[in-house]
Amino acid sequence: MSQQLTIVEHPLVQHKLTLMRDKGTPTAVFRQLLREITQLLLYEITRELPMTRKPIETPLEEMDALTLAGKKLALVSILRAGNGMLDGALELIPSARVGFVGLYRDEETLQPVQYYFKVPESLENRLVIAVDPMLATGNSSAAAVSLLKEAGATDIRFLCLLASPEGVARMKETHPDVQIVTAALDRGLNEKGYIMPGLGDAGDRMFGTK
Template identity: 85%
Template sequence: MTEHLTVVRHPLVQHKLTIMREKSTSTAVFRQLLREISQLLAYEITRELPMTTKPIETPMEAMDAPTLDGKKLALISILRAGNGLLDGVLELIPSARVGFVGLYRDEETLQPVQYYYKVPEALEDRVVIAVDPMLATGNSSAAAVQLLKDSGAKNIRFLCLLAAPEGVARMKEAHPDVPIVTAALDDGLNDLGYIMPGLGDAGDRMFGTK
């Protein structure tokens, strides 16, 4: 992937995102739509995975058929909201290895604080896809990507539902080698660091918490 930011403008992605943005959408519907939209976004972010061939037997004859190359992908959920995207992507790539980065945002400084970290082995040999629905200030995302790099990851991609220009700029400054795939680039952040017009707090809407 060459572009730093890819906005997936597929009609199904945009339609589902509009329903998710509406404040009247229920938790159950929000969760289901997040699962569906994550698969469509995953289709885009995995477009250029390394390929090879292997000999197989069809019912008709032998052939060399295309197959994924290298070690299994690593999907890294940035807790807790990342789990909503993770579930959908895992349905598409069930053999992927899974890791978790636990970060929360200090409400006063807006800086990330780490509380959990568990990732698959041999990240240096895997395509690593980090998932988090919201790329807002970009501080937590940049910190999570740095932790993955510190663990050896070299080929990292970032998947989010919504991005703010501030978050994209922060990620590009900190990790220009990490492409971002998102469903929408919104207007910006409000004084509390929330994406506008956004969809509120993705974790709260997904899990029904306030």
């Protein structure tokens, strides 16, 4: 396993992931589980955030207390499925700045094409966490990270629910500086580019579309 990849094997993460994999899990429950598992994964990806101290007054005395340092971090959703993770992340870090990257795959070239890009200012001074439930081929994820770098981001981490070996290899090849945090590294991709055994299309299961 590369140092670039962190698999969160916490029992609660794995239990919730199993429920999400089950094709019988209803849409509303799937969404709730995605919010919960995102928060658990977010604990891992934010483990080493820089801290500083500030004077506060407790009900009993004054003290220098720990608080987050620097500019507020940026959460960037890779549309559309990333929005399901964004909800959970914002519950945990409500002050985070939010951005969106919209990409679709050109059916002839199979390359990702940008259709929307809106991110916070001063990305170069923020930790940027890109969220997308599935790191499958890695083409869209790598393209999204490239766009974030072009916008000034220098400290980028990628948070996903499931990853494939192919997707991890693609990210390692194009963005070796980006840490990947996921709940599982699955077997691989099928001929349609779906992660196996996976959980199907995360966007469809999240939004009840087919």
